[in-house]
Amino acid sequence: MRSLHLLRFVTFVMVGVGIIWGCGGANSTATLAGGDDGGGGDGSSSGTSGGSSGTSGTSGASGTSGASGTSGTSGSSGTSGDSGGSSGTLADGSTACGAVNQPCCTTGGACATGGTCSGGTCVACGGPGQACCPGQQCSTGNVCNGTGGGPRTCAPCGGAAQPCCASSTCNGGGCCVARNCVAAGGTCTGVTGGPTCNAGSCGTCGAAGQPCCNNQQCTAGGVVCEQGTCAACGADGQVCCAGDQCNPNLACGNGGTCGACGGAGQTCCPGRTCGGGLGCGPGDTCQQCGGPGQACCAGRACGSGGCCDQSLCIAPGTTCSQGNNPVCAGQTCPN
Numbered sequence: 653m654r655s656l657h658l659l660r661f662v663t664f665v666m667v668g669v670g671i672i673w674g675c676g677g678a679n680s681t682a683t684l685a686g687g688d689d690g691g692g693g694d695g696s697s698s699g700t701s702g703g704s705s706g707t708s709g710t711s712g713a714s715g716t717s718g719a720s721g722t723s724g725t726s727g728s729s730g731t732s733g734d735s736g737g738s739s740g741t742l743a744d745g746s747t748a749c750g751a752v753n754q755p756c757c758t759t760g761g762a763c764a765t766g767g768t769c770s771g772g773t774c775v776a777c778g779g780p781g782q783a784c785c786p787g788q789q790c791s792t793g794n795v796c797n798g799t800g801g802g803p804r805t806c807a808p809c810g811g812a813a814q815p816c817c818a819s820s821t822c823n824g825g826g827c828c829v830a831r832n833c834v835a836a837g838g839t840c841t842g843v844t845g846g847p848t849c850n851a852g853s854c855g856t857c858g859a860a861g862q863p864c865c866n867n868q869q870c871t872a873g874g875v876v877c878e879q880g881t882c883a884a885c886g887a888d889g890q891v892c893c894a895g896d897q898c899n900p901n902l903a904c905g906n907g908g909t910c911g912a913c914g915g916a917g918q919t920c921c922p923g924r925t926c927g928g929g930l931g932c933g934p935g936d937t938c939q940q941c942g943g944p945g946q947a948c949c950a951g952r953a954c955g956s957g958g959c960c961d962q963s964l965c966i967a968p969g970t971t972c973s974q975g976n977n978p979v980c981a982g983q984t985c986p987n
Contacts, residue, residue: 762951787922821873826850
């Protein structure tokens with residue numbers, strides 16, 4: 653009996669020890685598994701953030717595209733506005749010439765745009781009371797007034813009793829009679845019968861398609877008397893208007909027709925001007941310029957110290973045809 657109790661006691665103890673051991677081993681295993689998960693999570697997180705930081709680093713390269721901003725320096729091309737100045741020089745090579753109140757250049761353009769050479773000095777031109785610009789040009793609303801060899805100045809035009817503007821135009825449908833404007837509704841004094849001015853026509857004459865008025869005059873703007881009838885004028889291929897005038901960038905050729913100007917072999921443009929490297933020679937034709945026997949270049953300039961004698965260049969030391977036949981010296985034919 654005692655042996656039976658002892659056997660049961662031993663069995664109970666062994667079962668209890670086994671249970672305790674089993675629980676402790678499971679807890680130990682669970683603890684190790686949790687540690688592996690935590691370690692794996694930290695390593696994975698760290699690796700990912702490292703990778704992402706590497707990617708963002710490469711995006712910094714796109715910042716170099718900012719260099720394209722330097723293209724803004726092209727704005728300096730705005731200085732091309734200076735092209736309005738004269739590109740000419742004085743005889744000594746100085747470029748201190750061509751602007752208003754400066755000496756006229758002796759090579760290249762004599763004066764900048766908006767200036768004309770008068771008495772060896774560039775003066776403002778084109779405005780009311782100012783000298784006419786080369787080619788008898790004036791600003792809008794003004795006309796080059798005066799005739800003969802005296803100085804010509806710009807004066808307001810187009811209004812009643814004012815000079816007619818270019819191509820015989822007057823404001824508000826006025827009529828150009830004897831080079832002066834008559835307001836619409838006014839009397840065309842000087843026209844036979846003293847008719848009333850209406851839209852450029854003096855009664856039954858003077859406008860495009862109408863008979864010319866007495867003294868072969870047309871009273872509307874942009875027309876000229878041709879074989880007894882007022883015809884359109886001034887455009888390319890049309891007859892020249894009164895005073896040998898044509899539309900801008902055209903010139904009146906020897907045949908009395910408006911056409912292109914300024915190129916080699918073409919008629920000189922108003923003011924006896926030609927394109928680059930050309931001068932206005934005999935017959936008002938644009939030719940090569942600057943050398944002995946060639947046309948004088950713009951500003952009456954000649955190369956190699958030569959002089960402009962009339963409209964042709966002569967070499968230094970050559971006798972001039974003007975005055976007392978002096979000798980060309982210092983790019984000038986003395987009087």
